[in-house]
Amino acid sequence: MSAKTFPHWAFAVLSLVVVFASACQSPSTENAAGSETVQAPTFVEVPGFSGDSAKEYVADQLAFGPRVPGTPAQLRCAEYLQNKLLIWADTVLRQSGKVTAFNGTELPCYNIIGSFNWNASHRIVLASHWDSRPFADQDPDNPTGAILGANDGASGVGVLLEIARNLSQQCPDWGIDIVFFDAEDYGMSQVENSFCLGSQLWAAHPHRENYRADFGVLLDMVGGKDAQFFWEDHSFSWGRQTLDHTWRLASRLGYSKHFIAQRVPPIIDDHYYVYQGTGIPMIDIIQYNGQTGFAPYWHTHDDNLDAVHAETLEAVGNTLLHLLHNPPSL
Numbered sequence: 001m002s003a004k005t006f007p008h009w010a011f012a013v014l015s016l017v018v019v020f021a022s023a024c025q026s027p028s029t030e031n032a033a034g035s036e037t038v039q040a041p042t043f044v045e046v047p048g049f050s051g052d053s054a055k056e057y058v059a060d061q062l063a064f065g066p067r068v069p070g071t072p073a074q075l076r077c078a079e080y081l082q083n084k085l086l087i088w089a090d091t092v093l094r095q096s097g098k099v100t101a102f103n104g105t106e107l108p109c110y111n112i113i114g115s116f117n118w119n120a121s122h123r124i125v126l127a128s129h130w131d132s133r134p135f136a137d138q139d140p141d142n143p144t145g146a147i148l149g150a151n152d153g154a155s156g157v158g159v160l161l162e163i164a165r166n167l168s169q170q171c172p173d174w175g176i177d178i179v180f181f182d183a184e185d186y187g188m189s190q191v192e193n194s195f196c197l198g199s200q201l202w203a204a205h206p207h208r209e210n211y212r213a214d215f216g217v218l219l220d221m222v223g224g225k226d227a228q229f230f231w232e233d234h235s236f237s238w239g240r241q242t243l244d245h246t247w248r249l250a251s252r253l254g255y256s257k258h259f260i261a262q263r264v265p266p267i268i269d270d271h272y273y274v275y276q277g278t279g280i281p282m283i284d285i286i287q288y289n290g291q292t293g294f295a296p297y298w299h300t301h302d303d304n305l306d307a308v309h310a311e312t313l314e315a316v317g318n319t320l321l322h323l324l325h326n327p328p329s330l
């Protein structure tokens with residue numbers, strides 16, 4: 001993702017949408033409330049989110065090597081993500097497309113979606129990017145090699161896989177869609193709209209017709225040691241209620257050291273394109289403080305498994321799981 005603000009957004013081509021599978025749960029999960037407003041009546045405790053489990057899913061992704069679009073690792077990791085979601089989600093889809101990188105290279109792009117309560121009208125969408133950057137341009141020693149992207153990519157996916165595992169055991173009545181965006185980190189900051197290619201593709205062609213979610217949450221770089229998450233200003237402008245509600249939940253759960261309710265400057269990340277393309281107010285939970293920027297190992301080869309801490313993953317994941325069961329009004 002880029003800290004620059006871009007005035008308009010890029011073009012990406014959809015070639016195919018594949019319905020990958022549909023699984024175990026009954027389709028009769030339609031939200032009984034229909035289009036009526038749903039209020040969670042009391043605080044729902046949902047134990048079960050494990051930071052250690054989320055970190056195992058991070059390690060699984062890293063075992064494929066850098067997940068760079070156009071490489072065999074991309075295909076292997078895409079299959080891994082699909083197979084994991086098939087265990088837990090009601091419906092799993094793979095959106096396959098072509099996107100054009102900043103240098104003109106045409107890249108295969110796979111957005112992978114796992115849905116719970118497909119027929120519910122009220123929905124929450126969760127997202128993270130699963131690709132890793134093809135060059136370590138912040139690395140002083142080897143700036144050209146691809147990075148593992150343990151924190152920058154795999155951490156958010158690891159949390160969402162653990163969320164999916166939990167939802168398979170206890171899911172609220174509303175719909176939840178987990179979207180893994182490809183090709184987020186293949187950009188150059190000098191080139192407009194060259195990051196977030198997978199989310200641009202999805203925002204132009206969501207995985208189902210007339211797709212709508214009440215709100216969304218993006219996770220990016222959510223595993224750093226002692227990471228702090230602030231109110232990123234784009235998120236504030238269109239998702240203030242969700243930000244406020246989420247940070248209050250985090251405080252209630254004892255994670256105030258990670259969740260700091262202070263505004264920081266806006267950044268361009270997948271949530272920006274989701275909002276611009278679909279109008280869904282998606283917030284970004286991201287380690288970005290607006291001053292020193294991202295973690296010191298950002299876009300270097302030190303973004304490896306050592307950079308990811310189960311305690312931080314658990315703080316984020318447990319907060320998010322409680323948000324899913326105790327959302328602001330839908």
Ligand SMILES: [Zn+2]
Nearest residue numbers: 001133152185
């Ligand atoms: Zn990145």
